[in-house]
Amino acid sequence: MPGTDRALERASSQIRSAGEDPPLVSEVVRFFDEDTFTASYIVRDPATTRCAVIDPVLGYDPASGRTSTGKADEIVARVEREGWHVEWILETHAHADHLSAAPHIQKRLGGTIGIGAHITEVQHIFAKLFNLEAGFSSDGSEFGHLFDDGEQFRIGEMPVTCLHVPGHTPACMAYVIGDAAFVGDTLFMPDYGTARADFPGGDAATLFRSIRRLLALPPDTRVFLCHDYKAPGRDIFVTETTIAAQHRHNIHVHDGVTEEDFVAMRTKRDADLDLPRLILPSVQVNIRAGHLPPAESNGTRYLKIPIDKV
DSSP states (O other), rough: OOOOOOOHHHHHHHHHHHTTTSOOEEEEEEETTTTTTTTEEEETTSSSEOOOOOEEEHHHHHHHHTEEEEHHHHHHHHHHHHTTTEEEEOOOOOOOSSSEEEHHHHHHHHHEEETTTTTTHHHHHHHHTOOOOTTTTOOOOTSSSETTTTTTEEEEEEEEEEEESSSSSSSSSEEEEETTETTTBBOOOOTBOOOOSSTOOOOHHHHHHHHHTTTOOOOOEEEEEEOOOOOOOOOSSOOOOEEEHHHHHHHTTTTTOHHHHHHHHHHHHHHHHHOOHHHHHHHHHHTTTTOOOOTTTTTTOOOOOOOOOO
């Protein structure tokens, strides 16, 4: 990005200050949904009982059209057991591989649902594809808060800096919370690489620049990912790494890889990828902040499947 990247400067300064004793992030609790290979998190402020939930998963069976809250209820149970208080439910982007359980978490535990301000671009794209009802606004009002690049807020006393990292989708947001960065789908584990960039509004060159922006964070920054797929030769799911490890070992964007190299690799790789199994139901729900479509005249909610369009 041209000129001084003040948002990145603020995030980096925040991470460096986290080296003080006690650390600004003392506990990150992971929940992993093997059905969608998705990691959700609780991030707790060590100085208070305040916390945030990041990228919670709502179960969905496409064969029956039934939803389930089992994974989200694991989060609820942990928060209630510990006596924590949810201030925020943070979405890194409008996911294409799972339905968001943000409304369920909010109903049970409270908190404001937040996402990047560019979600309106994603809403416009998919409102047209699905020919959504006239009452759907595409202005982001389904969410409680839309974060701008560089915006800062707190979870309890713990500082958070928001970084806009588009490329996978136009609305992707990384949250730097204390000494850790929650980067959504932008990066995977170093042995697996990076997110695809072929969804509507995605762009490989933009993704590369967003990744290089993240890699400008301090080397010891803890990086928490939204997915893991067990790279060949690895037997366990892992969703935590560091900026330093990404620099050295990421198979797609390690130091020395140029933007031209990355775009060529990503374009070729994406052309051979199947669409996510739950992309059609997921996007319809997630652009609504996880709310299901309104019930029709018979009291039933429906999801649409566009024919010969995707």
